Amino acid sequence: MMNRPTSDEYAAYYGKYIALVPDGSLPEWLSRQLEETAMMLSGLTNEQEIFRYAPGKWSVKEVLGHLIDTERIMSYRLLRIARGDETPLAGYEDEAYVLQGSFDSRPMSALLEEFRAVRGSTLALINGVPEEAWTRRGLANNSELSARALAYIIAGHELHHRKLLSERYHL
Template sequence: MSEIWTLRPGAEEYAPYFGRYINLVPDGDIRATLREQMDSVVKLLAPLREEQANYRYAEGKWSVKEVLGHMIDAERIFAYRLLRIARNDKTPLPGFEQDILVQYGPHAHQPWSDLVEEFQVVRSSTLCLLRGLNAESLARVGTASDMPISARSLAWLTAGHELAHLAVFHERYSAVLV
């Protein structure tokens, strides 16, 4: 059973664009990777003060709060897609516009500690969803953003998307990271 969690999705299981994220994820059990990421993100971001969380590295760029809010929103969407595809729902799933979600989302105005907690809750929910899946469920392929994608790929995409944004945190937001 554990080998299903270490099986990296093949390139035929997702659109080429998503390879940029999936390829960032180290080999290993994707559930363990997602759990470890949750711990490392909380350790990195929870100590920030409110003014640090409002930091933008340039005019018009997302604040730390907005980046974390984007990560939360994207994970919710990826998990929803994963659920639908794993349950063999063949209904095509629409794309989403990240800038609109950030612009109209509440993240910039929420207390920082609430956002960190929300990230943990969303990640815990994703991990609970994964617990109920088997090899057949993970291998199912559906359509999202007009492209084929497997349930397995969505789990790896979740981890890779976070890794990409953590790199941005370290590169662009290092002035406020503890």
């Protein structure tokens, strides 16, 4: 079983995400999390899907698009670092990605299908990483982090946004 990353394996910013992840099997948690998030976002009305809790904030569909994009990027980073690639990896501007994603014009069912596909890919990657690779470190967005920190960041990032969806979007 993969152990929780220590605080020296990631930039302090990511600590808020990692702290949200419960103890136990991370792959099992990621699978359950997928179903819980999909259930939360299924069956919404069009008005709920495009709801923004304040001007300039993302819609529910944009939050899901952000989760999809971020998980893709973080799992790509995880792959590169776990495989021992020492090439520094660029950061990304999440606001620009959401703006260019046109998520509000897509059906929620398509976004949920994409989310399932991305999470399935992430789970396959995590389940195939050799034990010795989890503590490998690399540079992403000018910060050092380990492969296992990235796995926990993926889970915690979703939990962070699901909490916001519950509290601010009333889902």
